[in-house]
Amino acid sequence: ELINTLNPIPKLNLTWYKDEDFYSEGDIEDEVIHLIATNPPEDYSEAIYQNFSWSAYYHLTHLRKNILNWYPFSEEASVLEIGCGMGAITSVLCDHCKEVASVELSKRRATATLLRCREKTNLEIIVGNLNDIKFEKKFDYITLIGVLEYQGSYTNTDNPYGDFLTRIKSLLKPNGKLLIAIENQYGLKYWCGAREDHTGVPFDGMNQYSLTNKKVRTFSKSALDKLIKSSGYKNTYFYYPMPDYKLPTVIYSESHLPQNDNMQNLRTYYVPDTSTL
Helix, strand or coil: CHHHHHCCCCEEECCCCCCCCCCCCCCHHHHHHHHHHCCCCCCCHHHHHHCCCHHHHHHHCHHHHHHCCCCCCCCCCEEEEECCCCCCCHHHHHHHCCEEEEEECCHHHHHHHHHHCCCCCCEEEEECCHHHCCCCCCEEEEEEECCHHHHHHHCCCCCHHHHHHHHHHCCEEEEEEEEEECCECCCHHHHCCCECCCCCCECCCCCCCCCCCCCCCCECHHHHHHHHHHCCCCCCCCEEEECCCCCCCEEEECCECCCCCCCCCCCCCCCCCCCCC
């Protein structure tokens, strides 16, 4: 009823949806959708303050946009966003590129993106598993923001991470770019005892996920570099979002690393569970 009331402009494509949401945080997502539907697009600061929860803050804070709002996209470009979630970055892509196709496994999360980007005229949201979807075009950019690490669950092969990247490469134009954001397997917070983001177990990542054996994993820089190149990509270039890619306030790069004391004022954000630190 909210969708009918707001009459969103973007196209919602359910061709590949199998009537089951495979990824969900539960009913908290409905609360976030309500906040999106009852506030102007991207004007959520007061709503977060009045209805604070980690999920509401994480999904709606403007800090999420910092991961890509600086990137020099071509204005005439087409972009495929794989795993748009609840639309935290989708509007940035719509504002910077000519055409945006956003893929999301969860219909509920796709609905959040539809409402959040309800005024965007250059967006199509496709609900389904990327591995099932047939595309009629290739893209200038493809984004994988917090997606690659889950392919052990969603790509059913002996080499799910590499095969997923190879599949994506077939969707890129010859000079296209793949933009990946993922946790650092050996990030400092994990050495300090922070729970692994996906399994919830301290030190799980640096023990090669042997403590949980879940179908998820992150990579070191060298392992990620090797994985990307072995999947058919010619070049890699690394950026370093601080404090992490989820809520970045500063982003360094291979050619511009921290100098002297210019990280001393960097503040980490609210962490739901500090009991293991």
